[in-house]
Amino acid sequence: MWRATVLTLYPELFPGPLDASVLGRGAAEGHWALDTVNIRDFSDNKYGSVDDTPAGGGAGLVMRADILGAAIDSINHDDRPLLCLTPRGAPLTQHRAQALAAGPGLVALCGRFEGIDERVFSSRDIEEVSIGDFVLAGGEIAAMALIEACVRLVPGVLGSASSLGEESFEGGLLEYPQYTRPREFQGRAIPDVLLSGDHQRIADWRDEQRKEITRTRRPDLWERFLADGPIRRDKNKEPK
Numbered sequence: 001m002w003r004a005t006v007l008t009l010y011p012e013l014f015p016g017p018l019d020a021s022v023l024g025r026g027a028a029e030g031h032w033a034l035d036t037v038n039i040r041d042f043s044d045n046k047y048g049s050v051d052d053t054p055a056g057g058g059a060g061l062v063m064r065a066d067i068l069g070a071a072i073d074s075i076n077h078d079d080r081p082l083l084c085l086t087p088r089g090a091p092l093t094q095h096r097a098q099a100l101a102a103g104p105g106l107v108a109l110c111g112r113f114e115g116i117d118e119r120v121f122s123s124r125d126i127e128e129v130s131i132g133d134f135v136l137a138g139g140e141i142a143a144m145a146l147i148e149a150c151v152r153l154v155p156g157v158l159g160s161a162s163s164l165g166e167e168s169f170e171g172g173l174l175e176y177p178q179y180t181r182p183r184e185f186q187g188r189a190i191p192d193v194l195l196s197g198d199h200q201r202i203a204d205w206r207d208e209q210r211k212e213i214t215r216t217r218r219p220d221l222w223e224r225f226l227a228d229g230p231i232r233r234d235k236n237k238e239p240k
C-alpha cells in the first residue's frame with residue numbers, strides 16, 4: 001500500500017482535505033494510508049520548543065537540527081524518499097508526482113518559522129520541493145498538495161485510467177476545454193464539432209485547443225513542447 005508519513009508541528013491539520021472525495025474513498029479501500037509524526041514529541045525541554053534564534057542574528061526562529069534529526073530517524077522509511085516542503089525547493093511537476101505515485105510512498109517534512117537548520121539537509125538525503133513561487137506560512141498545505149497530486153495517480157484510487165491520459169501536462173500540454181448540457185448557456189452554444197459525432201474531427205479539435213491554450217497561457221511549456229517534438233506517452237521518461 002502506498003504510504004505518506006508527514007512530520008509536522010500541526011498533526012491536527014491532517015488528513016483534512018485528504019480524507020474527502022476520491023482520496024478518502026481510496027484510503028478507506030486500502031489503496032493508500034497517511035500517518036503523522038508530531039515534531040514536538042522530539043523536543044528536549046519541558047516547554048516542547050523545537051526552534052531557536054538564528055545563528056548570526058536576524059528575525060524569526062529556526063527549527064533545530066538535533067530535534068528534526070531525531071524526528072526523521074524515528075520513522076521507518078521503507079525505501080520511501082524524504083521530501084521537505086520549502087519555497088526554495090525544486091518546483092513540483094506532474095512528472096515527479098507520477099514517479100512518486102509509482103513508488104512505495106513518501107515522507108514529507110513540513111517546515112515552519114523562518115527556516116530549518118541547514119545541517120538537517122546536509123546530514124540527510126532530503127529532496128527539497130516547492131509547490132510554487134510564493135511563500136506559505138508553513139509546509140503543511142504544500143505537503144497536502146503534494147500528497148494529493150500523488151495519491152490520485154496511485155492505481156485504484158481514481159476510477160478511470162483514461163481520464164488521466166488526457167489531463168493537463170499529459171504529453172506536455174494543458175487540457176482542452178470541456179462542455180456538457182445545456183446545449184446553450186446564456187447565448188453561448190457548445191462548439192458544433194463536439195456534437196458532430198465525428199470522433200476524428202473531435203480529437204483533432206481537442207488537440208488544436210490544447211496547443212492553443214498552452215501556447216497563449218504557458219509559453220514556457222509551449223517552448224518545451226516544440227523542442228521535445230511529438231507527444232510523449234512514456235511517463236517514465238524524464239523530460240528534457
Ligand code: ADE
Nearest residue numbers: 085086087130131136142
Ligand atoms: N512552504 C512555504 N512556502 C512553500 C512553498 N511555496 N512550497 C512548498 N513549501 C512551502
